[in-house]
Amino acid sequence: MIKHTSHIRVRYAETDQMHMAYYARYLDYFEVARTEMLRAKGMPYRSFEEEGYLLPVLEAHVNYLQSARYDDELRIETTLDFSGGAVLRIEYNITREGQSIATGYTRHAFIRASSGKPCRPPKRFLEAIGQH
Amino acid sequence: MIKHTSHIRVRYAETDQMHMAYYARYLDYFEVARTEMLRAKGMPYRSFEEEGYLLPVLEAHVNYLQSARYDDELRIETTLDFSGGAVLRIEYNITREGQSIATGYTRHAFIRASSGKPCRPPKRFLEAIGQH
Amino acid sequence: MIKHTSHIRVRYAETDQMHMAYYARYLDYFEVARTEMLRAKGMPYRSFEEEGYLLPVLEAHVNYLQSARYDDELRIETTLDFSGGAVLRIEYNITREGQSIATGYTRHAFIRASSGKPCRPPKRFLEAIGQH
Amino acid sequence: MIKHTSHIRVRYAETDQMHMAYYARYLDYFEVARTEMLRAKGMPYRSFEEEGYLLPVLEAHVNYLQSARYDDELRIETTLDFSGGAVLRIEYNITREGQSIATGYTRHAFIRASSGKPCRPPKRFLEAIGQH
Numbered sequence: 001m002i003k004h005t006s007h008i009r010v011r012y013a014e015t016d017q018m019h020m021a022y023y024a025r026y027l028d029y030f031e032v033a034r035t036e037m038l039r040a041k042g043m044p045y046r047s048f049e050e051e052g053y054l055l056p057v058l059e060a061h062v063n064y065l066q067s068a069r070y071d072d073e074l075r076i077e078t079t080l081d082f083s084g085g086a087v088l089r090i091e092y093n094i095t096r097e098g099q100s101i102a103t104g105y106t107r108h109a110f111i112r113a114s115s116g117k118p119c120r121p122p123k124r125f126l127e128a129i130g131q132h
Numbered sequence: 133m134i135k136h137t138s139h140i141r142v143r144y145a146e147t148d149q150m151h152m153a154y155y156a157r158y159l160d161y162f163e164v165a166r167t168e169m170l171r172a173k174g175m176p177y178r179s180f181e182e183e184g185y186l187l188p189v190l191e192a193h194v195n196y197l198q199s200a201r202y203d204d205e206l207r208i209e210t211t212l213d214f215s216g217g218a219v220l221r222i223e224y225n226i227t228r229e230g231q232s233i234a235t236g237y238t239r240h241a242f243i244r245a246s247s248g249k250p251c252r253p254p255k256r257f258l259e260a261i262g263q264h
Numbered sequence: 265m266i267k268h269t270s271h272i273r274v275r276y277a278e279t280d281q282m283h284m285a286y287y288a289r290y291l292d293y294f295e296v297a298r299t300e301m302l303r304a305k306g307m308p309y310r311s312f313e314e315e316g317y318l319l320p321v322l323e324a325h326v327n328y329l330q331s332a333r334y335d336d337e338l339r340i341e342t343t344l345d346f347s348g349g350a351v352l353r354i355e356y357n358i359t360r361e362g363q364s365i366a367t368g369y370t371r372h373a374f375i376r377a378s379s380g381k382p383c384r385p386p387k388r389f390l391e392a393i394g395q396h
Numbered sequence: 397m398i399k400h401t402s403h404i405r406v407r408y409a410e411t412d413q414m415h416m417a418y419y420a421r422y423l424d425y426f427e428v429a430r431t432e433m434l435r436a437k438g439m440p441y442r443s444f445e446e447e448g449y450l451l452p453v454l455e456a457h458v459n460y461l462q463s464a465r466y467d468d469e470l471r472i473e474t475t476l477d478f479s480g481g482a483v484l485r486i487e488y489n490i491t492r493e494g495q496s497i498a499t500g501y502t503r504h505a506f507i508r509a510s511s512g513k514p515c516r517p518p519k520r521f522l523e524a525i526g527q528h
Binding site for chain 2: 276334
């Protein structure tokens with residue numbers, strides 16, 4: 001299990017006429033958070049694709065608790081959980097000044113780009129999460 | 133319970149470098165589908181906001197089964213379920229040529245824009261779903 | 265020179281807190297309009313990429329005249345102009361009930377995907393625009 | 397005339413199947429850059445809206461010179477030019493490791509939210525750009 005904390009600022013482009021971040025944008029925020037987590041752990045997602053792996057999303061879930069507003073600075077706590085196989089689960093907790101804004105998770109599969117088939121994670125990933 | 137079927141075509145803007153519709157875009161598709169369902173049932177969402185109601189999303193969920201590709205024509209079956217109170221649940225089934233691409237749901241609350249408080253749905257909504 | 269007319273409805277996802285379609289979304293609308301024009305003329309953009317051509321954008325311009333609002337039905341008149349070489353220019357005029365909302369243009373180059381180099385348009389394109 | 401430099405990292409959400417940042421996303425980047433410039437100069441855009449001003453875009457232009465790729469770190473140099481009246485012009489130069497990726501500009505009008513009419517900029521803005 002690995003953890004990481006990211007920060008993001010709500011862009012005007014991400015607001016809607018309800019004066020809050022549009023609900024689909026939270027999935028963009030989740031992506032930024034997991035990208036930064038992977039980079040911080042020495043395995044940028046870009047390098048996975050360069051090595052022939054893809055990590056498509058199998059499932060995504062968001063609970064919306066409070067509105068995120070334009071220009072808000074959000075904190076995202078990300079937790080990656082891997083228990084073997086090809087699938088990993090990432091949990092997200094978005095807060096603003098200590099108050100919970102949204103929680104959620106995504107599930108991803110390691111896929112070999114050449115075959116489109118699920119596969120074991122690259123060795124580098126297993127080392128980074130301490131399961132080599 | 134009411135049902136509706138919508139059609140959507142995947143835009144280039146919605147693809148990512150994995151050559152499929154980016155995972156957050158499915159929530160945009162869900163929104164288009166529920167907007168069209170409400171309009172088809174004689175209660176366009178726009179009119180709710182004009183009458184002082186908002187319908188923010190409480191929860192969203194997507195299961196990704198197959199990739200949607202650029203220019204694909206997708207069919208979205210939408211089912212709205214309301215069992216009283218302020219909350220409604222909408223289910224979505226996205227298919228392409230009979231094959232399931234994604235399923236999911238959203239939960240929404242009727243909110244009075246002036247107070248930000250949950251409220252009973254407008255009478256027009258209750259009539260449309262046969263619960264007046 | 266070829267012409268085409270498309271229709272588009274403003275999605276909630278495309279609004280911002282100024283209660284209008286966000287300014288970058290007009291470039292998405294332009295893309296939908298030119299995609300539909302190419303399909304209507306028997307040369308879907310998808311088939312260009314399948315045949316090894318890309319059509320990246322060199323330049324984009326938008327003049328914003330009136331706000332487009334949520335759920336508005338917009339009409340987009342698209343005009344493609346090609347005067348030889350690798351570059352084509354497409355002009356757009358977005359209207360709502362006869363009133364001009366925005367105008368603009370994009371310039372694109374035909375590129376061979378394998379080399380990344382500009383190239384002559386495919387024969388099918390030249391035939392469609394009457395320049396074979 | 398005021399200047400500012402911002403940094404941005406290309407998100408996966410912003411790529412398209414041509415393996416580059418989608419052309420409309422550059423307008424999102426421009427917005428992030430001008431937002432950060434205004435904040436750095438002590439006049440966050442958020443505060444303009446809170447004081448009853450809007451700054452809608454009149455015109456936008458982008459020249460695409462090189463592709464921006466997923467995870468690229470981009471530098472955006474922003475220059476604001478104001479020569480009186482209600483209109484201001486902002487120029488953008490996006491680079492990656494010293495190489496120019498895109499240039500462009502936007503033109504905006506100060507509008508009073510209550511009337512929708514163009515107006516003189518707030519005093520705070522004139523002070524910040526040294527024209528009080």
